[in-house]
Amino acid sequence: MIVYSDSLFRGVCMALLVVVMLVTVIAMDPLGLNSPVGLATPVSAQGGTDLSGQWQSSERSNITLEGYPYLVMYLDQSGGQVTGDYHKNLGYDIIGGKVNGNLFTGMWQGGTDSNFELTIAPDGQSMSGRYIAVGSVDHKPKGDWTSITFTRKGAGTGTTTGMGAALTAESRTADPNSTVQVPIRLDRAASIGSMNFILTYNAQVLKVNKVDSGSLVGGALFTPNFKTPPQVRFGLAGSDGINGSGPVAYIEFQVIGAAGTSSPLTLSEVDTTDTSGKAVTVTTANGTVTVASATGSGNIPDVDGDGKVTELDALAALKMSVKLLEEKLKLDVDKNGKVTAEDARLILKMAVGK
Amino acid sequence: MKNGFWIRTRLMWLAIAITMLLVLPLAACGGAAASTISINLSNASDVGSLHIEMVYDPAIIEVTAVKAGKLAQGAVVDSNISAPGRAIIGIVNANGIAGTGVVASISFKAKAKTGSCALTLENVKAYSAEKLQEIMATVSAGQYNAQSKKVTAPSITFQ
Numbered sequence: 001m002i003v004y005s006d007s008l009f010r011g012v013c014m015a016l017l018v019v020v021m022l023v024t025v026i027a028m029d030p031l032g033l034n035s036p037v038g039l040a041t042p043v044s045a046q047g048g049t050d051l052s053g054q055w056q057s058s059e060r061s062n063i064t065l066e067g068y069p070y071l072v073m074y075l076d077q078s079g080g081q082v083t084g085d086y087h088k089n090l091g092y093d094i095i096g097g098k099v100n101g102n103l104f105t106g107m108w109q110g111g112t113d114s115n116f117e118l119t120i121a122p123d124g125q126s127m128s129g130r131y132i133a134v135g136s137v138d139h140k141p142k143g144d145w146t147s148i149t150f151t152r153k154g155a156g157t158g159t160t161t162g163m164g165a166a167l168t169a170e171s172r173t174a175d176p177n178s179t180v181q182v183p184i185r186l187d188r189a190a191s192i193g194s195m196n197f198i199l200t201y202n203a204q205v206l207k208v209n210k211v212d213s214g215s216l217v218g219g220a221l222f223t224p225n226f227k228t229p230p231q232v233r234f235g236l237a238g239s240d241g242i243n244g245s246g247p248v249a250y251i252e253f254q255v256i257g258a259a260g261t262s263s264p265l266t267l268s269e270v271d272t273t274d275t276s277g278k279a280v281t282v283t284t285a286n287g288t289v290t291v292a293s294a295t296g297s298g299n300i301p302d303v304d305g306d307g308k309v310t311e312l313d314a315l316a317a318l319k320m321s322v323k324l325l326e327e328k329l330k331l332d333v334d335k336n337g338k339v340t341a342e343d344a345r346l347i348l349k350m351a352v353g354k
Numbered sequence: 355m356k357n358g359f360w361i362r363t364r365l366m367w368l369a370i371a372i373t374m375l376l377v378l379p380l381a382a383c384g385g386a387a388a389s390t391i392s393i394n395l396s397n398a399s400d401v402g403s404l405h406i407e408m409v410y411d412p413a414i415i416e417v418t419a420v421k422a423g424k425l426a427q428g429a430v431v432d433s434n435i436s437a438p439g440r441a442i443i444g445i446v447n448a449n450g451i452a453g454t455g456v457v458a459s460i461s462f463k464a465k466a467k468t469g470s471c472a473l474t475l476e477n478v479k480a481y482s483a484e485k486l487q488e489i490m491a492t493v494s495a496g497q498y499n500a501q502s503k504k505v506t507a508p509s510i511t512f513q
Binding site: 076083084094096109110181183212214215216218244246247250304310311312314315316318319322324341344345348349351352353354 | 402403404405407409430432433434436437439440442443444445446447448476477479481483485486487488489490513
């Protein structure tokens, strides 16, 4: 009787332990899969309205290296919140701020943390104000206020403002005799059913190798025609409608112009309808391909010529290291004469601001 | 004598059960479950590079480390967590990331016992490994609740 009771009690305790351990293991989430249930409403990864874009600092003239945007803010605005990067030399500071009326205030953090106050000009093409260095821990002012002005980079070209749909030919810098891939972006698209447009370039500087559809196009029909230089004609059509922001096309150019030359990328004859056949107004912003000077081409490891060091540049270096891409020594960050996986690692560090 | 052994055995089993009952759930709730934020990818295909910035309230949590998730095995991953309130993650994989799962795990320490903070993803940019072209993605914010220590994971969905 005693043996029976003891076994029964031991069994109950064991069962209790097993249950507790099972519950614990499940609660500890060993696969690291926190439940995504109840997530917020999805938002576009590429937001941005008023201040979104590139802003050139008035302090650029103090920088001796040429050809690259060493003092440029890259901003993304969503509602009143603004985030972005302030690129300085090979690194960049992180920007966080708010827009209230015509006042843009916030902080950039990284090398030297600073608070800033900027007043946005009525035409939205410049911001003027001041900044002051602050402690990285206590955020208390250190030193004096300094005046600064930012001008929208390529005002009138390469940027779009407002809330309607906008078609943008991005700007790129490329080496002589190289290839460069230029995206054509459509921002704030809403149920776009069809679209035709023309991009004109300087055939003395660029030659089209190929044209790809961008990821925004999705399953819609996409037909380019680049057989009649210096124009590329585009046609898009889809019954589901194109929505959101992103690239609609990529044009790969062969650079045939000499260093120092450039080609405008001009968008024209944009005819757009929504899925009901109603005409849609789309604003345009033109871009430029600048053929880099020999001295300016190797200063930062920016292979796609967008003026920024990003994960894409690290990816290109990694592919070059295994001969999946033609080697470009501007990505040879450690200067050992070749592009290796180590260069990819170093470029990735730059891309995350280390 | 036999009766004493019986009582001692029962007491021993009871003590073990109570200890496990108390200690293991505490370890689960106060430790691993609430100290890691997983960033999930859905429907990834040929993702060669990925830039992610997770914005959080530094008064609620402190990010201590970033590790590659299962989906980023074989990728080069780096991060910058020096600016409180923002964790920047860069991921590169020349073969392209494909599938659905955790791409990065962010370890953090709780700094508050009450309140909650959004875990917002910003400046997310992905490029294809094959063509080096931008891939469209949508992001969903996550959340951390300091009181319940519950984490809702932020996620990135590819089209």
